[in-house]
Amino acid sequence: MDMKISNDEPFIKISNLVKNYDNGTIKALNGINLEIARGDFISIIGPSGSGKSTLLNMLGALDNPNSGTIQIDGINLEKNQDLSEFRSKKVGFVFQLHNLIPNLTVFENVQIPLIGTGVSENEIEKKAKNLLESVGLKNKLNQKPTKLSGGERQRVAIARALVNNPSIILADEPTGSLDSKTGDVILDMLKKIHDENNVTLIVVTHEPYIANMADRTIKIRDGEIIEDCLNN
Numbered sequence: 001m002d003m004k005i006s007n008d009e010p011f012i013k014i015s016n017l018v019k020n021y022d023n024g025t026i027k028a029l030n031g032i033n034l035e036i037a038r039g040d041f042i043s044i045i046g047p048s049g050s051g052k053s054t055l056l057n058m059l060g061a062l063d064n065p066n067s068g069t070i071q072i073d074g075i076n077l078e079k080n081q082d083l084s085e086f087r088s089k090k091v092g093f094v095f096q097l098h099n100l101i102p103n104l105t106v107f108e109n110v111q112i113p114l115i116g117t118g119v120s121e122n123e124i125e126k127k128a129k130n131l132l133e134s135v136g137l138k139n140k141l142n143q144k145p146t147k148l149s150g151g152e153r154q155r156v157a158i159a160r161a162l163v164n165n166p167s168i169i170l171a172d173e174p175t176g177s178l179d180s181k182t183g184d185v186i187l188d189m190l191k192k193i194h195d196e197n198n199v200t201l202i203v204v205t206h207e208p209y210i211a212n213m214a215d216r217t218i219k220i221r222d223g224e225i226i227e228d229c230l231n232n
Helices: 052-059 084-090 106-114 121-134 150-162 180-197
Strands: 012-021 026-036 041-045 067-072 091-095 168-172 200-205 216-221 224-230
Touching (some): 012 052, 026 052, 041 052, 052 067, 052 168, 052 200, 091 150, 106 121, 106 150, 121 150, 150 180
Parallel strands (some): 041 216, 168 200
Antiparallel strands (some): 012 026, 012 067, 216 224
């Protein structure tokens, strides 16, 4: 966790990244090379099975590559390394199906990333309340996720993703389970967070109109980058 890179290096640098499953019979990523600057808004687009979610999991240190390297904000994500501190301090996750714990309240769900990090209980509660207010859920603190709409659950997920002040937000199909109107609200919220906080935002999607909201689009097919372009 202490392997630093120079200030001239990009915020994220991926080199020759390979990921296989089922003893190598399924090639999810096939030699990915990618650089991303701090504060970029990147979309990753491709058909189902193209490797885009696998790549996102690698960036979030949720899975290990078979070979290749990933460096994020001066940290080399190596195999067999305890990366829990990296995830808790650097990364905010937003998933398609929210991944909220149903038997906890909204307020409790948002606090989870800070539990056991040394932040005081009062500070954790204060941050959670402020974030829930900022996403329009001030009056839903004591509700269980099952009592919320899909859009409200995704807003809870965004608040949870932000509670640790991450430098990178990884969103995997964040509007995939929402109607288009609600999905647009969630996308606008993520873009606002990106614009105001200089957070590096990486969104995986299969929808071209969502991809075009980003500053830059990475197109993946069969585990390889086939196009890397700036959006107008």
